[in-house]
Structures are given as C-alpha cells and as structure tokens.
Amino acid sequence: MPVIEDLGAVISNEGICRMSLRRVLVVVVSGLLAAVFAVSATGAAQAQSFLDALPNAQTTTAGPVSVEGGLTVSNPGNQSARVGVGASVRITATGGTAPYTFTASGLPPGFVISSNSSHAVVSGVASQAGTFAVTVNVRDSASPQNTGSTTFTYIITGGPSPCGDLIDNGGFEYGTSPWGWTSTVLGNISGQKPRTGSQYAWLDGYGEVHTDTLTQTIRIPAGCKRTLNYYLYIESAETTTTAQNDTLTVTANGTTIATFSNLNKAPGYALRTADLSAFAGQTVTLTWTGTENASLPTSFVIDDVSTS
Ligand SMILES: [Ca+2]
Ligand SMILES: [Ca+2]
Incomplete structure (x- = not known):
C-alpha cells in the first residue's frame, strides 16, 4: 500500500493519523503501522482503546506533528x-x-x-x-x-528590557562614574543650578578660549532603536544674533548628532533629543564638547541624561 509507505516516511511519533481522503484511521507505534480503523466515532473509539491497551501508556499521546492526507x-x-x-x-x-x-x-x-x-x-x-x-x-x-x-x-x-535606559548616572547624583569629563565640569558647582537633585554638568562659562568635554560610553543592543535625551540650559553673555562664538557639539562615535551655540541661549533647561537608532548593536561613546572664544562667557549646563 503506497499510502502507508508514504506515511511511514513522515511520521516519527506515535499517535493517530487521520487520513480523510482514505477514510481510515491509522495507528502508528514507533513509526510502524500498528492498526487501521474506519473514520467514524466508533472507529475513533476503537483506535483509542487500541492505544490504551498498549503496554507503554505514552503511546496514547499524539506527537507534536499531526498528519492528515499527507499534510x-x-x-x-x-x-x-x-x-x-x-x-x-x-x-x-x-x-x-x-x-x-x-x-x-x-x-x-x-x-x-x-x-x-x-x-x-x-x-x-x-x-x-x-x-x-x-x-x-x-x-x-x-x-x-x-x-x-x-x-x-x-x-x-520579564525584567528590565535590554532596550531600556542605557545611560548610567544620568542625573550625576551618584558620584562621577562612569562619566568622563574635563576638570570642574561635574558636581554641585556654585553658579548654576541642577534640573533635579543637586548635581549637574557645567561646560564652559569662562569668557576665554576654553574647551570642556563630557562623555559616557554605552552599549546599544542589536535591534534597540534608542533616542538620547538630555536637558540643556544655555546661558550666554554674548549679544550677537548672528555669530556662533561659543558652541556645544554632541557626537556619537565622532558623528555629530546635535549642535548648539550662544545663539540658542534661553532661560531654563530645555529637553533635547537625538536619534541613536543608527548605532544599534554598537558600543557608542557620547561626547558633549563645549568650545568658547576669547570673550563673553557662554555656559552649557546639562542634567538628566537618558535613553529611551
Ligand atoms: Ca542632577
Ligand atoms: Ca564667548
């Protein structure tokens, strides 16, 4: 019977195979044909009784793959x-x-x-x-x-998603690790205010040629499209409305993802965001670099850095 030979090739688990085209129930044990019954309520009951009577009870459990009509x-x-x-x-x-x-x-x-x-x-x-x-x-x-x-x-x-907040100590409240920074950027520095807590990062504000940096290196899991969030306050003594004399550049592995200058000065912290989706699956060093010219100080004050 070629039909049964075909079945023997595809069935590796014990159980009942319903062959609606042939109108029979085929009972297979250890891959071998054991019995054939008619497709009907009576036939199904007979097939089940046959299986129940087998010495190994587990043969009454159909395998994970069911087969009908060769499907x-x-x-x-x-x-x-x-x-x-x-x-x-x-x-x-x-x-x-x-x-x-x-x-x-x-x-x-x-x-x-x-x-x-x-x-x-x-x-x-x-x-x-x-x-x-x-x-x-x-x-x-x-x-x-x-x-x-x-x-x-x-x-x-469950548990925290690997795509969650990848920034550590984003509010600067837990010491300085793992941030990298130039001298006097981090802490509770007299002269500016934190957005939350008591610590923040303050780049520049000297009114002389000066560069400050703030960095953190994060690992973005593959498939995680992240957005960088941070609050930035820009205070400046510059009065020009056209010249970018003092600048803040934000980079990810050297690629510029945001730029600001004295022209963006405004009262209070403002939420800034940058798309990091292109860096999924990479280790990324985020760097804020503040650069001042020789006069009129501009301060770039940062707090509450996160990814989402
Ligand atoms: Ca803070
Ligand atoms: Ca300046």
Missing part, C-alpha cells in the same frame, strides 16, 4: 523572547493541497500569526512574561479539507 506542519521547537523585544518564528506546511490557511491559539500577549499560502510567521513584541502553549493549526485547499497542527512552548521572560 504536515513543521514544529519550530520551543521559543523564548523578552518582554518589550520583538521576536518571530516561521511555521511551514508541506503536502496536502496548497494554498494553506493558518490559525493559532495560545499566543503570548502581543503576538499575532500572519501567513501567506505556504507558511506562517508568529511574531510580535511580548507584553507579558510567562510560559505559553502555542498551537498552530493549518487547513489545506483539498476537498474534503485536510488539517494539521503543531504545538510548541513560548517562554517570555
């Missing part, structure tokens, strides 16, 4: 992902009659199944930690229709 569904194995981080896995159907229709149940919150005629993708950004038993069902285009399914476990782990 098989790939099993991707158990999956894992983190809350807040995108993940995806592909499920493929073979045999039967394409195109196929896929549905899923038991997906982790935040995940969906999408499919084309030959395969499906379970993907999303998990919103909840836990262990989720996922079942993917597939129907083919035969008449009568064949169905198959596969099950796997999705383990979602």
Whole structure:
C-alpha cells in the first residue's frame, strides 16, 4: 500500500493519523503501522482503546506533528523572547493541497500569526512574561479539507528590557562614574543650578578660549532603536544674533548628532533629543564638547541624561 509507505516516511511519533481522503484511521507505534480503523466515532473509539491497551501508556499521546492526507506542519521547537523585544518564528506546511490557511491559539500577549499560502510567521513584541502553549493549526485547499497542527512552548521572560535606559548616572547624583569629563565640569558647582537633585554638568562659562568635554560610553543592543535625551540650559553673555562664538557639539562615535551655540541661549533647561537608532548593536561613546572664544562667557549646563 503506497499510502502507508508514504506515511511511514513522515511520521516519527506515535499517535493517530487521520487520513480523510482514505477514510481510515491509522495507528502508528514507533513509526510502524500498528492498526487501521474506519473514520467514524466508533472507529475513533476503537483506535483509542487500541492505544490504551498498549503496554507503554505514552503511546496514547499524539506527537507534536499531526498528519492528515499527507499534510504536515513543521514544529519550530520551543521559543523564548523578552518582554518589550520583538521576536518571530516561521511555521511551514508541506503536502496536502496548497494554498494553506493558518490559525493559532495560545499566543503570548502581543503576538499575532500572519501567513501567506505556504507558511506562517508568529511574531510580535511580548507584553507579558510567562510560559505559553502555542498551537498552530493549518487547513489545506483539498476537498474534503485536510488539517494539521503543531504545538510548541513560548517562554517570555520579564525584567528590565535590554532596550531600556542605557545611560548610567544620568542625573550625576551618584558620584562621577562612569562619566568622563574635563576638570570642574561635574558636581554641585556654585553658579548654576541642577534640573533635579543637586548635581549637574557645567561646560564652559569662562569668557576665554576654553574647551570642556563630557562623555559616557554605552552599549546599544542589536535591534534597540534608542533616542538620547538630555536637558540643556544655555546661558550666554554674548549679544550677537548672528555669530556662533561659543558652541556645544554632541557626537556619537565622532558623528555629530546635535549642535548648539550662544545663539540658542534661553532661560531654563530645555529637553533635547537625538536619534541613536543608527548605532544599534554598537558600543557608542557620547561626547558633549563645549568650545568658547576669547570673550563673553557662554555656559552649557546639562542634567538628566537618558535613553529611551
Ligand atoms: Ca542632577
Ligand atoms: Ca564667548
């Protein structure tokens, strides 16, 4: 019987194979044909009794891959992902009659199944930690229709996302580590005010030729599109409305991501942001460089640095 030979090639797990085209239930044990019953309520009960009577009880459990009419569904194995981080896995159907229709149940919150005629993708950004038993069902285009399914476990782990705030000590309240800075930039310096807490970074403000720097090196995980946030207060004695005599340049690994000057002076701290998405997967040194000319001081005051 060529049909059964075909089945023997695709079944590696014990269980019941429903062959709707042939109208029989085939019981396979250890990959070998063990019994055949009619497709009916009576036949199914007989098949179950047959399996229950086998000495090894586990043979009554169907395997992770079901087969009907030669339709098989790939099993991707158990999956894992983190809350807040995108993940995806592909499920493929073979045999039967394409195109196929896929549905899923038991997906982790935040995940969906999408499919084309030959395969499906379970993907999303998990919103909840836990262990989720996922079942993917597939129907083919035969008449009568064949169905198959596969099950796997999705383990979602919580905790802080690796895409969270990558800046350490962004408010400068916990000493100076891991910041790099030129002399007298960091601390509770008389003459300016912190935005929060008691510490901040103060670049320049001398009214003479002078350069101050502030740096921190961060590691941006692959796939994490981050934005750099910081609060900047620019105070200047410069009165020109056209000349950038004193400047602040912000760089990421030497690439300029923001520039300011005495022309941007304004009362109070203002939130500034810069796109770091191009640096995903890299170790990035962020540098604020303040440069003054020979007269009329400009202060660049920074507090509450973060990434989001
Ligand atoms: Ca602070
Ligand atoms: Ca100046």
